[in-house]
Amino acid sequence: MYTISRFSKLCKMSTRMLRHYDKEQLLKPIHVDATNGYRYYxxxxLEMALQIKKLREYKFSLPEIREIFQTADEKSLNEWMLLKIQELSNEINSHREIIADMQGIIDQEADMIHREGRIYDVLFGKRSEIPILSQRLRINIADMDHYIDSLYIEAKDNHIQLLGAPSAIFWDEEFTSEECDIELMIPISQGHELDAGSQWQIQRLPDKLIATTLHMGSYDYIGYAHTAIEEWIACNDYVLDGPPYETYLKSLECDCSLEEYVTQVCFPIMKK
Known part of the structure; x- marks a missing residue:
């Protein structure tokens, strides 16, 4: 048997990490002295320790490694590897987008630190009553486009004529990207009904006064559009009369760059 110090040298792994793997029920010593607590391996x-080390290099988490060892067959390991390759590929693509964004700031000599809020023209008008196809659900914000696509499929399968771009209401008091409480909706023509029990619903948006503006570009800065409308509402003696919503006039499905996105932000309002 080897002491933990000797074993750590053999597998090139710190004693602190070996103790952690023991605590995590991943690599337990073969013997622990009852009198002094010394660990022996x-x-x-050694082979298991080296496998753990290699899997950690491959960015597997400890729970994933534990499950890999529990299945302990080549087919399952290959499946885990393929999933991790896809995960890492997605991360690489995300990092490339971040790098391109930062490079764009450098190339344009933009001043991120002293960037001023954008200027928005806020318009006042009336929204007429209109039927919508809608669904409220909790989703990861990154999957939102997938669910919007599902909305279009639902409309097609039920022979529902769509009359406009999709919109979204964000119901959460605080934003959580992993689990957003979102209501997706899209205007439809009159006279449609869905079978009871359908995951989608047909509702009617009532007549409302609205304050609205257009946001151009990435959603990262759409908060400026919301604050512009809020300031307009306060200055003109109105109050909110329903949840704000965003309508995606030009977005991912248009196969355009982020800078070309067009989003209409709407606040239902009424006089104080």
């Missing part, structure tokens, strides 16, 4: 455990 067997040479047969």
């Amino acid at each position: 067997d040479k047969d455990q």
Whole structure:
């Protein structure tokens, strides 16, 4: 048997990490002295230690490694590898987008630190009553486009004529990207009904006064559009009369760059 110090040298792993793997029920010592608590490892455990080290290099989490060892067959390991390759590929693509965004700031000599809020023209008008196809659900914000696509499929399958771009209401008091409480909706023509029990609903948006503006570009800065409308509402003696919503006039499905996105932000309002 090897002491933990000797074993750490053999597998090039710190004693602190070996203790952590013991705590995580991943690599337990073969023997622990009851009198002094010294940990001892067997040479047969060296291969497992090296496998853990390699899987950590491949960015597997400890729970994932534990599950890999529990299945312990080549087919399952290959499946885990393929999933991790896809995950890492997605991260690489995300990092490339971030790098391109930062490079764009450098190339344009933009001043991110002293960037001023954008100027928005706020318009006042009336929204007429209109039927909508809608669904309220909790989703990861990154999957929103997938659910919007599902909305279009639902409309097609039920022979529902769509009359406009999709919109979204964000119901959460605080934004959480992993689990957003979102209501997706899209205007439809009159006279449609869905079978009871359908996951989608047909509702009617009532007549409302609205304050609205257009936001151009990335959603990262859409908060400026919301604050512009809020300031307009306060200055003109109105109050909110329903949840704000965003309508995606030009977005991902248009196969355009982020800078070309067009989003209409609407606040239902009424006089104080």
